[in-house]
Amino acid sequence: MxxxxxxxxxxxxxxxxxxxxxxxxxxxxxxxxxxxxxxPAGAEGEGRLLSVGSVIHFGGRGDVVWGAGINGxxxxxxxxxxxxxxxxxxxxxxxxxxxxxxxxxxxxxxxLLLPRLFDVPVGTPRDVLVMPNLNExxxxxxxxxVSPLGDPIAIAAEIRAAGFVxxxxxxxxxxxxxxGVPARPLVxxxxxxxxxxxxxxxxxxxxxxxxxxxxxxLDLGPIDPVDVDLDAIEAAFPGDLWAKRRENDETSRTxxxxxxxxxRGLGALALAVGRDAADPAAQALLRAQLLVAEQPAALAAxxxxxxxxxxxxxxxxxxxxxxxxxxxxxxxxxxxxxxxxRRLAGAASAxxxxxxxxxxxxxxxxxxxxxxxxxxxxxxxxxxxxxxGREELVAGLAHLGEPQPAPEAxxxxxxxxxxxxxxxxxxxxxQPKKRRRWLR
Numbered sequence: 231m232x233x234x235x236x237x238x239x240x241x242x243x244x245x246x247x248x249x250x251x252x253x254x255x256x257x258x259x260x261x262x263x264x265x266x267x268x269x270p271a272g273a274e275g276e277g278r279l280l281s282v283g284s285v286i287h288f289g290g291r292g293d294v295v296w297g298a299g300i301n302g303x304x305x306x307x308x309x310x311x312x313x314x315x316x317x318x319x320x321x322x323x324x325x326x327x328x329x330x331x332x333x334x335x336x337x338x339x340x341x342l343l344l345p346r347l348f349d350v351p352v353g354t355p356r357d358v359l360v361m362p363n364l365n366e367x368x369x370x371x372x373x374x375x376v377s378p379l380g381d382p383i384a385i386a387a388e389i390r391a392a393g394f395v396x397x398x399x400x401x402x403x404x405x406x407x408x409x410g411v412p413a414r415p416l417v418x419x420x421x422x423x424x425x426x427x428x429x430x431x432x433x434x435x436x437x438x439x440x441x442x443x444x445x446x447x448l449d450l451g452p453i454d455p456v457d458v459d460l461d462a463i464e465a466a467f468p469g470d471l472w473a474k475r476r477e478n479d480e481t482s483r484t485x486x487x488x489x490x491x492x493x494r495g496l497g498a499l500a501l502a503v504g505r506d507a508a509d510p511a512a513q514a515l516l517r518a519q520l521l522v523a524e525q526p527a528a529l530a531a532x533x534x535x536x537x538x539x540x541x542x543x544x545x546x547x548x549x550x551x552x553x554x555x556x557x558x559x560x561x562x563x564x565x566x567x568x569x570x571x572r573r574l575a576g577a578a579s580a581x582x583x584x585x586x587x588x589x590x591x592x593x594x595x596x597x598x599x600x601x602x603x604x605x606x607x608x609x610x611x612x613x614x615x616x617x618x619g620r621e622e623l624v625a626g627l628a629h630l631g632e633p634q635p636a637p638e639a640x641x642x643x644x645x646x647x648x649x650x651x652x653x654x655x656x657x658x659x660x661q662p663k664k665r666r667r668w669l670r
Contacts, residue, residue, distance in 0.1 A: 350390055361375070434456070489530070
C-alpha cells in the first residue's frame with residue numbers, strides 16, 4: 231500500500247492505495263469519493279485536504295483537515311499550521327490540541343455521509359456479516375465473512391443488507407452506523423484501539439465494549455446506535471478550498487491554552503470510558519497521553535512561555551534551552567521562530583538595555599534575549615551556532631543590525647562594586663593575550 235494524492239479539480243486529497251494496482255481497501259477509497267461529491271461544481275481550487283482515515287501525520291503546512299484522525303500506531307510529528315474543520319473524534323482533538331493545534335468540537339467520520347450523497351443498493355441479505363481489518367484478512371473465515379477489498383458502493387451495499395455486523399474493519403462499523411445496522415466491534419489484532427475509541431467517543435459511545443471473537447460479539451449483541459450531528463459534519467466541509475481563501479494562521483499563539491484544554495479533554499474522556507474500562511479503551515487513552523507527551527519537553531516549554539504571557543527573559547531562556555537540547559529540526563525550529571517573532575515583536579532590544587552590562591545574571595539574560603531575537607528572524611542555525619560556541623555573539627548582533635558593544639562595556643567587570651557616574655576608571659588589571667569574548 232502507498233500513500234497517493236488524488237487531484238480533485240486542483241485540490242489534492244491523499245489516501246492509501248495498493249502499490250500493484252489491485253483492489254483497494256474500501257474505507258480508503260471513501261474519502262476522495264465524498265470530496266468529489268461535495269466539491270463546488272465547476273470550480274478550480276488549490277491546497278491539500280485530509281479527509282477520511284488515520285492520515286493526519288501525513289499533513290503538511292497549511293493542509294486542511296476534515297474528519298480525519300490521528301494514527302495511534304505512529305509518533306506524531308505534526309506540521310504547523312493545520313487548518314482543522316472537523317476530526318474523527320475527541321481523542322484526535324486532544325492530541326492535536328496537545329500539539330498546539332486549534333480544533334473545533336465537530337466529530338464524526340465523514341463516511342457517515344455516504345447514504346446522503348450516494349445511491350447505495352441493498353446487497354445480499356445476511357443475518358451476520360463479519361468483516362476483518364485489511365491487515366488481518368485471514369483472522370476469520372466462513373460464509374458470512376466479507377472482504378474489505380473492493381468497490382466502496384458494492385461493499386456498503388452488503389453492509390446495508392446485513393442484520394448484524396461484527397468487524398475489526400473500522401469503516402465496516404462506520405457504514406453500519408450510517409445505515410442503522412446493529413454492530414459490535416472486534417478487538418483489533420493488527421490495529422491499535424486508538425482509532426476505534428476515537429470514533430466511538432465522537433459518536434456518543436465512549437464506553438464501548440469490544441468483543442474478543444465473533445461468538446462473544448453475538449452474545450453481547452449490538453452497541454448503542456450512533457449519536458452524531460451529520461449536518462455539522464457536512465457544514466464543516468471546506469468548500470472554500472475551491473475558492474479564494476485566507477491562509478490559516480500559526481496556532482502556536484494559543485499553545486499554552488490548548489495544552490490545558492487537551493488535558494481537560496482527556497480527563498473527561500477517561501470519566502466517560504469509566505473506571506472499569508476494557509483493555510482496548512484504556513490502551514487508547516494511554517496512547518493519546520503518550521502522543522502528546524512525546525513532544526520534546528524543551529519545545530513544549532519554549533512554546534508555552536511564548537504564549538502564556540511570560541516575561542521576555544523567561545521566553546528567551548526557554549528558547550536557548552531548546553537550542554541547546556534539541557538537535558536541528560526544520561519544522562520545530564521554524565515553529566519556534568514564528569512563535570518568538572510574534573512574542574518579541576515591538577519589545578525593546580536587549581543590547582540597548584544591557585549596553586552597560588556588569589552583572590553576570592543580567593549579562594546572561596541579555597545574551598539569551600539576543601539569541602532569541604536571532605531565532606525570531608528565522609535564522610535558527612545562527613542562533614544554535616552561538617549557543618554551541620561555534621559563533622560569537624557579535625555575529626548575532628550583526629545579523630540583527632544592532633550596535634557592537636562599546637570597549638568600555640566589554641571591559642566592565644562581571645562582578646564586584648560598580649563604578650558610580652563620574653568616577654574615574656580603575657587601573658586595568660593585566661589581561662591574558664587572548665581577547666575576551668563579550669558576554670560569553
